[in-house]
Each structure stands twice: as C-alpha cells, then as structure tokens.
Amino acid sequence: MSTDARPDVDAIRVGDPLPELRIDVTATVIVAGALATRDFMPVHHDRDFAQQQGAPDIFMNILSDTGYCSRFLTDWAGPDGRLTRLAIRLGVPVHPGHTLVYTGEVAGLREEGEELVVDVSFRAVGDLGDHVTGTATLVLARRGTRA
16 A cells, blocks of 8 residues: 555556454444434344343444445545445344454456446454455546546
8 A cells, every 4th residue: 555545556456455454343333333323223222122132232233334344445445536336245243342354355457547446345254253245346546636
C-alpha cells in the first residue's frame, strides 16, 4: 500500500490479499451499531431477552455487519475508491468478547477506461467460525484521476 492510503492500481493482481481488519466486539460496539442503524430489536441490546430467545448474549445486527464489511473494503481501496456492489451472507453470530477478523482477496480485475474494476471475495471470522462471507466490486482510479 502506498503512503497516500491507496493501493498501487497497476500492481494489483488476482489473488492479492487485502490487509486484515480486526474488530474487538464489545457490548458497546453491538448496541451502538444497532442504535446507529435504528434496529431496536431487543436481541441487539437486552441480554436477558437474547437469552430467552436461545442466544447466549446479545449479537451484532446485519446493518452493522454491512458497515464493517464496507469499512474493510474501503480502507483498502483508499479515499478515491468506490464500492459499487456488496453482497454478504450471514453465518454464525458474534457476541461481546469475540474478535472479528476480516480477510479477503482480489478475485477479478477488468479495465473500464481510466478505472480498474476490482472484484473481491472476503470473510469475517469470529470466535464461532465464519460470521460473514461475501463478494464486492470496487472501482479504483489510476494515479492522477479520481474514481
């Protein structure tokens, strides 16, 4: 990665890994994400209610997952990159005290004018296994241009 937080577009190859992102999941992270996304389902903020539903504790909501997946991808793409498609599939839940580790790799490349279109496959693994798996498409500009 270059010093201006953009990948070297000319050096990107299929199979290249994206930098890992680690998120320490706390109750505050889960509740704040649920509130920020206006998801007031009690399983995301009320431990007793979550346990009555069969969960060991509160768990992260899908809109927070979407936000963290987007962050993982745009942190790599840099400030001029555009996330144009995101598809995620939920796996096992993530609870307070877990750590999510996001990893991914370049799955495909194509040129469109002065831009490079990059397909990425990724996953977020928590303490119980795959929490999120997905694919995304990002558009990256060549040096001196903006996506």
